[in-house]
Amino acid sequence: MDNYFIQYFKTNVKGMAEFRLNFLFDMISLLVVNSAFYGSVLYLAYTNNGFGDYSFKDITLGLSIMQLGYILGIGFFKGVFDMQENIISGTFDSLLIRPINSFAHMLFSRIDFKVIGEFPPLIILLFILNDISLLPFVLFFGICSAVIFNLSTCLVNCIPFFIEMNNDIESFDITANFSNYPPSIFNDFMKFLGLFIFPGLMISFGPVMILKDNSFAFVYFGFIAILIIAFIIVYNLGLKKYRSAGY
Amino acid sequence: MSEIIKVTGLVKHYRVKEKKGILKDLFSPEFKNISAVDNISFSIDKGEIVGFIGPNGAGKTTTIKMLTGILHPDFGEIISNGFVPYKQRKNYLKKVGVVFGQRKSMWPEISVMDNLELIGSFYNVSGIKLKDRIKELGKLIDISDFINQPFRKLSLGQQMKAELVSCLVYKPDILFLDEPTIGMDIIAKFNFIQLLKKINGDEKTTIILTSHDLSEIENLCKRLIIINHGKLVYDGDFSKIKPDEVIIKWEDKGEIKEKRMKKNKVAKFLEKIDIDTVTIKEIPVEEIIKEFYK
């Protein structure tokens, strides 16, 4: 295989080393913010004995999957989150002047090492979950979550291919908010939004929904398949429409 | 000579919002099409150095972006090095170098060498092969002084040299340079142009470069393509549009006078005036172009 993947990794390590104090500070603040968030949600879930038909354990499981999903999705594929900016400013050109797959390179080009600060909360969540038999489940669906999160982000990030914009559209915050709470607290409309439009619920509690009702697996994997197909079509159309910038 | 690039009837429009006032723009924006490139055709032979000249906004960059596969043309055909750039981008670019003066492709925070390793890996040039090639290129472009410095700390001239080396490591057949000398001082410009000459000579690379300044490429390109408002205005020898007139300045009874005259009349004219006060200038090439731009 190409060795560009290793090269990007090295490049990122060197870039981080150049600004290591920055990195340290970012990492610590991430750790604090996440611990506070999980602490409060889990405390509420614990004292309430879960929310609706989602037990304390279900909630811990959902949050663990989500945490792993975000670590993989944001940490290792940071390039995805610069996509809109790159298309708007025309820096996307620098991918297109190389004999490479522009999407693969965008994916691998940037690693966010401060994601290391996201691991301690994940480990604590897994401790609270306290069920080794669920580890493969968390791992598999954590990867699925990363795929859902990144592909839906990429779809939104294709918008500037088609529409003239001067700022990023942020769908990330809405998606993240949906993923933070179990589906039992939402009404049907909001559940629909959180599953299919801003798929935060898919990222966190979708896999738990499969455990509760196996037939939901069709919806879950069908959704991933549709995301993949939609993205391939939209991205390739986008490349045709790409207009770069005026310099 | 064999043809390496053929462009026929190339057209590219941009749709831009027309400013009609805040409220109107907000609720019923009107759009208009700018013809950035309007029916351009030309062909370029292997080993040529061609200068693309035109004022700002003429459509030079847009043309280069279509030639390199970044943009899809609206109409027209491009065959370059045997490929249709926007359809066969990945295969085509294996043997094509692209440098934009306005936008650097190297990562700012890592060293030039690290950048070269990264970029080399896209073209399967790495390890010893890469080091040997950099050494070989050293005779042409010496970057050893700053190869271990972070890219962002280099001067503009050094950055451009580094970018150029990053293209040459994989021995491209064609080199596209969009305003490569922009922002450089006169000496850096001169050195850079000399460098391109050597690359073209030693490596037999076909070079297409754009500039809005005719004088800087005067010693480099035999052939010139002038575009204005997206249209091709001139395609031919540089020497043909070189003027046969010069500007003479002299002092006459304390008054400074200036006159344009044919070169072959100058000798005679000089006999009549105070020779100590005379200066002779070439007509600025911009002015000659202006005649085309009209």
Ligand SMILES: Nc1ncnc2c1ncn2[C@@H]1O[C@H](COP(=O)(O)OP(=O)(O)O)[C@@H](O)[C@H]1O
């Ligand atoms: N991405 C873009 N969107 C809208 N208009 C553009 C874009 N790029 C270039 N233009 C317009 O197209 C025309 C040609 O631009 P360009 O090719 O950059 O000219 P040059 O490189 O000769 O200065 C200009 O009028 C410019 O404003």
Ligand SMILES: [Mg+2]
């Ligand atoms: Mg330009």
